[in-house]
Amino acid sequence: xxxxxxxxxxxxxxxxxxxxxxxxxxxxxxxxxxxxxxxxxxxxxxxxxxxxxxxxxxxxxxxxxxxxxxxxxxxxxxxxxxxxxxxxxxxxxxxxxxxxxxxxxxxxxxxxxxxxxxxxxxxxxxxxxxxxxxxxxxxxxxxxxxxxxxxxxxxxxxxxxxxxxxxxxxxxxxxxxxxxxxxxxxxxxxxxxxxxxxxxxxxxxxxxxxxxxxxxxxxxxxxxxxxxxxxxxxxxxxxxxxxxxxxxxxxxxxxxxxxxxxxxxxxxxxxxxxxxxxxxxxxxxxxxxxxxxxxxxxxxxxxxxxxxxxxxxxxxxxxxx
Amino acid sequence: xxxxxxxxxxxxxxxxxxxxxxxxxxxxxxxxxxxxxxxxxxxxxxxxxxxxxxxxxxxxxxxxxxxxxxxxxxxxxxxxxxxxxxxxxxxxxxxxxxxxxxxxxxxxxxxxxxxxxxxxxxxxxxxxxxxxxxxxxxxxxxxxxxxxxxxxxxxxxxxxxxxxxxxxxxxxxxxxxxxxxxxxxxxxxxxxxxxxxxxxxxxxxxxxxxxxxxxxxxxxxxxxxxxxxxxxxxxxxxxxxxxxxxxxxxxxxxxxxxxxxxxxxxxxxxxxxxxxxxxxxxxxxxxxxxxxxxxxxxxxxxxxxxxxxxxxxxxxxxxxxxxxxxxxxxxxxxxxxxxxxxxxxxxxxxxxxxxxxxxxxxxxxxxxxxxxxxxxxxxxxxxxxxxxxxxxxxxxxxxxxxxxxxxxxxxxxxxxxxxxxxxxxxxxxxxxxxxxxxxxxxxxxxxxxxxxxxxxxxxxxxxxxxxxxxxxxxxxxxx
Numbered sequence: 121x122x123x124x125x126x127x128x129x130x131x132x133x134x135x136x137x138x139x140x141x142x143x144x145x146x147x148x149x150x151x152x153x154x155x156x157x158x159x160x161x162x163x164x165x166x167x168x169x170x171x172x173x174x175x176x177x178x179x180x181x182x183x184x185x186x187x188x189x190x191x192x193x194x195x196x197x198x199x200x201x202x203x204x205x206x207x208x209x210x211x212x213x214x215x216x217x218x219x220x221x222x223x224x225x226x227x228x229x230x231x232x233x234x235x236x237x238x239x240x241x242x243x244x245x246x247x248x249x250x251x252x253x254x255x256x257x258x259x260x261x262x263x264x265x266x267x268x269x270x271x272x273x274x275x276x277x278x279x280x281x282x283x284x285x286x287x288x289x290x291x292x293x294x295x296x297x298x299x300x301x302x303x304x305x306x307x308x309x310x311x312x313x314x315x316x317x318x319x320x321x322x323x324x325x326x327x328x329x330x331x332x333x334x335x336x337x338x339x340x341x342x343x344x345x346x347x348x349x350x351x352x353x354x355x356x357x358x359x360x361x362x363x364x365x366x367x368x369x370x371x372x373x374x375x376x377x378x379x380x381x382x383x384x385x386x387x388x389x390x391x392x393x394x395x396x397x398x399x400x401x402x403x404x405x406x407x408x409x410x411x412x413x414x415x416x417x418x419x420x421x422x423x424x425x426x427x428x429x430x431x432x433x434x435x436x437x438x439x440x441x
Numbered sequence: 442x443x444x445x446x447x448x449x450x451x452x453x454x455x456x457x458x459x460x461x462x463x464x465x466x467x468x469x470x471x472x473x474x475x476x477x478x479x480x481x482x483x484x485x486x487x488x489x490x491x492x493x494x495x496x497x498x499x500x501x502x503x504x505x506x507x508x509x510x511x512x513x514x515x516x517x518x519x520x521x522x523x524x525x526x527x528x529x530x531x532x533x534x535x536x537x538x539x540x541x542x543x544x545x546x547x548x549x550x551x552x553x554x555x556x557x558x559x560x561x562x563x564x565x566x567x568x569x570x571x572x573x574x575x576x577x578x579x580x581x582x583x584x585x586x587x588x589x590x591x592x593x594x595x596x597x598x599x600x601x602x603x604x605x606x607x608x609x610x611x612x613x614x615x616x617x618x619x620x621x622x623x624x625x626x627x628x629x630x631x632x633x634x635x636x637x638x639x640x641x642x643x644x645x646x647x648x649x650x651x652x653x654x655x656x657x658x659x660x661x662x663x664x665x666x667x668x669x670x671x672x673x674x675x676x677x678x679x680x681x682x683x684x685x686x687x688x689x690x691x692x693x694x695x696x697x698x699x700x701x702x703x704x705x706x707x708x709x710x711x712x713x714x715x716x717x718x719x720x721x722x723x724x725x726x727x728x729x730x731x732x733x734x735x736x737x738x739x740x741x742x743x744x745x746x747x748x749x750x751x752x753x754x755x756x757x758x759x760x761x762x763x764x765x766x767x768x769x770x771x772x773x774x775x776x777x778x779x780x781x782x783x784x785x786x787x788x789x790x791x792x793x794x795x796x797x798x799x800x801x802x803x804x805x806x807x808x809x810x811x812x813x814x815x816x817x818x819x820x821x822x823x824x825x826x827x828x829x830x831x832x833x834x835x836x837x838x839x840x841x842x843x844x845x846x847x848x849x850x851x852x853x854x855x856x857x858x859x860x861x862x863x864x865x866x867x868x869x870x871x872x873x874x875x876x877x878x879x880x881x882x883x884x885x886x887x888x889x890x891x892x893x894x895x896x897x898x899x900x901x902x903x904x905x906x907x908x909x910x911x912x913x914x915x916x917x918x919x920x
Contacts, residue, residue: 122695126708219497220671223684227496234497279708377708435708 121279125224127436128217129280132225133287135214136233139207140264141295141329142197145171147257148328150190155321161189168193170305174298177205194253199245207260211237226274229267236263282373286431289373293366294424297417299329300353303346304414320344326353330361350413351405354420363420367397370427377435388430396423442474442482444859447866453599453856454868455520465920466523469633474518479865485627486517486861492626498619500904501674513616514909516860519624519631520871520891527638527887527915530601533785534591534875535883536775541608541762542879543778545585548761549576559777560770564794567845568767569815570609570760572723578747580756581654587754588647588718589877590614593785593889595856602853603787604872606771608763609755610720613904614643614876615678617890618685620912638887638915643876644685647718650880651686654752655715662715665689665705667696669721669737674905679720693721698741703751716752717742723757765814765848766792788853793844802849803840806833809849811840824900826852855900858911860893870894872902873913888913 149171153159168188172181175197184202186192198207215237222230239259248256268288275281303326323344327333330353339359340348356362371393378386385391408416449457456467463471490512493499499510522530547553548565549572555562565571590611592604621640624631648664655662668679670692683690695705696714704711719726725735730743745751761767769790772783791798791809802809806825813821823836840847857868875889891911892902902908 121708122689122691123706123708124692124695125689216671219676219680222497222680223690230497231495235495238494283708 121283123436125221126279126283127432128221129224129283130287130431130436132214132217132221132233133284134291135210135217135287136264136267137288137291138205138295139210139214140261141292141299142175142205142207142210143257143260143264144331145174145299145329146194146197147254147261148325150194150253152321152325153190164189170302172196173305174302175205176298177203191249194249195245198248208240211240221280224280226270229270229274232263232266232270236260279377282376283435285373286370286377289366289370290424290428290431292361293363293370294421296330296353296361296363296366297420297424299326300350301414301417302326302329304417323349332359332361335359347405347409350408354408355400355405364397364400367393367400371397374431387434389427389434392423392427392430396427399423442477442479442866444471444475444866447859448868450857450868452854452868452870453595453597455595455856455858455871457859466521466916468920470519470521470631473631482517482861489515489517489623489627492623493619496619497677498616499677501672501676513904514895515616515620515623516869516893516895516909516911517624517627518859518861518866519912519914520858520873521914521916522888523919524916525919529784530593530875531885533601533783534877534885536779536781536784537591537603537606537771538586538589538877538879538883540771540775540778541589541606542583542585544774545759545762546580546583547778549578549580549585549758554774554777557777559773560767564766564845565761568761568764570723570758570764572758572761575758579749581656581749581752584654584879585756586759586762587650587654587756587879589879590874590890591877593873593875594788594853596853599856600786601873603771603785604853605765605768606763607874608759609722611874611876612675612678612720613874613890613892613910614886615675615681616910617876617886617888617913618643618681620890620910624912632914633916633920635920636917638917640886640888642884643878643886644682646878646880646884647682648686648688650878651688651716651718651754653880654754656749656752659715663688663713664716664718665691665696665714667691667693667717667719667721667739669725673720675720682718688718693735693737693739696739696742698739698745701741701745701748701750703739703742703745714751716754718754723760726753726757760815765790765812766794766845769848788850791849793840793847793849799840799844802847803837805849806836808851810852811836811847811849814846814848824852855894855902858891858893860895860911862895862897867897869897870900870902871911887915 149167153167165188168190172178172188172193180203181196184196184200186196196203196206200206201209203209215233218225218230218233271284303322323346324333327336327344327349332353336349336352339352342348352359353362355364357365357368359365374390374393378390380386380390385394449459449461456464458464493512493515499512501510544554554560555565586608588611590607590613592607593601594604595601618640651664652662665688666679666683668676668690670676679690689705691705697704697706697711703714705714721737724731725737727738727740727742728735729740746753769792772787775781775783791802793799793802809825811823811825823832825833855870855872858871859866860869871891871893873889873891876886878884891913893909893911894900894902894907895909896907899907
């Protein structure tokens, strides 16, 4: 497969996963606002700043002149084309990549992406805001599910599929770790509030942002507990949005790409992804908290970036060879 | 749908004879259309437009920053060509194609046609797309033009005339294929029971031909389609053709030349490429040989081509055959190389480079169509009868300054065809671009792309200038 084509497929996987995560993040966090007592401007800042920080685009947000409130967060993360990670930007990029390699994907998959892009292009922030964003974000999530379903049921298992899956799982690992990090940035009014109503609501929102609320409760018949939430979202081998689960799938797909049967790595991408997976297999959640959750997540994102860099170099970076 | 208000006008109408009667090959569809309510037709039209947009069947408009992609307007009223009429056209087109390939072979080797004085030598040597540096470079199977789009129009009496040959990188065939798919979905019961000739074989024939011209000794050649990239106006077409043939669509950056061989960069390393169906003009193919600023091409490609390690379709330098001045001599080529009389007529052409003809042109500009010899897409053109005084003065000046660059023709009123418009069914001017493939044998895709000038009274059918298209049916029989 052409390196350029592989790269396009990989980025389609990443962008659609990214759009899906942002939609879920906004959906949940707009929703829990209604649970807060005495909602005022400063509370809104406290609520939205960590969320925007978690996307890594806080500086851009400020430089574009936004103030952290619900409308600004929604506009910035959904409709702003100046933000390369907004939902519309992700859809534009995914769709542009799909146009480039449309000979490689089934027509219905292309049409689903194109359809959503055309709809989104025509919907403005004002009307979405007026109609209630709930419906809108659900449409985006439904599109992502439709896309995943069509890919799963119609794309031939070959290099193209594996590259799309690689993009998807690497992006998912990154996004789940970032969503978990939101909780670090939220400052509770005082130490007494730890474990209080607000604290629990926030941890619940983290779980819901990863579609993990129900799965968590099925796994742990207990309250929403920070240690267990962290354990679940980082290390679960069974929950499909957990970081470790995603890394396992990433590894599988990388092995398929290089036809690797042996128990050793055959390229840097496999090595970086395999090393990270095994680190995550043997670290305990206690160690994570000793080190500091935020510090660990920072480190994890750094490692995920290295995995991304290794994939880039191994498969796409042939340009100046 | 009501034809009672339809005006045939002072034109050749594809559907109605001069006395207002429906021509035999349109009678069946006329009966079916009569029962179709106008609003239903409009709904179907809108549904097709939406489907094209959703499927991304679009072309890119360069000067349009909103969205940049548009659908090529598609008119649901099909153009119909009876069987025998088509067979005649097919013969004429094959004859023309043979002559053009023999001409190119001759021009790039012995130049007999110049020696014998049939075409003045300076006309060839001054042709913008003549490539003297490729004299005597062997071309696989002596085929220069593998894909040709020859534009046909019909005059007042309904005679088919060749308007121009597109022998470099003709586009539009994807719309033809998509139009047929759309028609089958929207009006399955409209297709005549006697049958309409299929257009399905095009990409199969094209692939067969591409493999046929592979360098000697290669049993299982790899062909690719070279595109300028996703921002090119015809990218959708490139992608569709590659998909239907199952070959890779590559950009210049995907190819690399090493030791005179061409490879593509894949996730498994470099893979040899034997045949390139290129949708990039000569000038952009290789920055080492042609335009050094080209970002689209592949450094070293021409070296590999000269060594016979990679084949190109179409080959380099075919543009000399579709130069609008050389066009004048195609009937002579047919007589010279094939010893046959041309089957298809063409438009009388005056050469501005000839002193006598130039003074005729300059004196009669308001009554002539002037064309720049090397432009395509309807650009660089003066339609005398519709032009303003200043446009005419402008061309007067340009022709005098650079006569080799212009020819003139009497205006031919294109035939008209019933077309769905905002004001009901009305006549609009059409042309026809059949696609000719040349490999082991020459084949013509049944029908071709019927382009229609959607603006009332307009004669310009180009997609970039308000043109649309129609599905074109070639009947097995006569009605």
